[in-house]
Amino acid sequence: MFRPRIYVDTSVIGGCLDDEFEKYSNQLFEEFISGKKRLVISDIVLFELEGAPDSVRGVLDKVTEDNIEHVFLNEESISLANAYLREGVIAESSLLDARHIAIAAVERVDVLVSWNFKHIVNLNRIHLINSVNLRLGYPILEIRSPLEVIYEG
Numbered sequence: 001m002f003r004p005r006i007y008v009d010t011s012v013i014g015g016c017l018d019d020e021f022e023k024y025s026n027q028l029f030e031e032f033i034s035g036k037k038r039l040v041i042s043d044i045v046l047f048e049l050e051g052a053p054d055s056v057r058g059v060l061d062k063v064t065e066d067n068i069e070h071v072f073l074n075e076e077s078i079s080l081a082n083a084y085l086r087e088g089v090i091a092e093s094s095l096l097d098a099r100h101i102a103i104a105a106v107e108r109v110d111v112l113v114s115w116n117f118k119h120i121v122n123l124n125r126i127h128l129i130n131s132v133n134l135r136l137g138y139p140i141l142e143i144r145s146p147l148e149v150i151y152e153g
Contacts, residue, residue: 004110007040009100010048011115016059024146032063040069042103077102089128094119105133111142121145
C-alpha cells in the first residue's frame with residue numbers, strides 16, 4: 001500500500017489546537033496515527049516546538065515512531081534555502097520557512113503541508129519555489145494545506 005510521505009511544518013501541529021484549523025489538522029494526524037500516511041518531521045520543527053505549550057508538543061506523541069520519519073537540516077538543504085532567499089522567492093525574514101521548504105524538497109517528500117498561506121501555501125510563491133527547484137535539479141514540490149491532503153471517508 002502506498003503511504004504518502006508528508007512533511008508538516010509547525011503550523012499544522014499547532015493547528016490541532018486552534019479553533020480555525022483543528023478539524024483538518026486533527027484529521028490529518030488521525031491519518032498519521034492510523035498509518036495511512038507517513039509523517040515527515042524535521043529537526044527545525046522540533047526546535048520550533050521547544051517553546052510551545054505541552055499540549056502542542058503532545059500532538060506528536062500520539063503518532064508512533066513506525067509512522068514518523070525524521071529528517072534534518074543539512075548542507076544541501078541550507079544551500080537550497082539560501083537560493084530561495086537569494087532569488088527573492090522567500091524573504092530573508094522568513095529563513096525558517098525557506099528551510100522547511102528546502103528540507104522537504106531535498107528529501108523529495110510527496111507533499112509539504114502548512115497553514116502558512118503568506119509564505120508557503122501561496123500559488124505564486126509555489127511557482128517561484130518550483131522554478132528554483134527545477135533549475136537546481138530538484139523535482140516539483142507539492143505544497144498544500146491539510147484540507148487538500150486528507151482522505152474523504
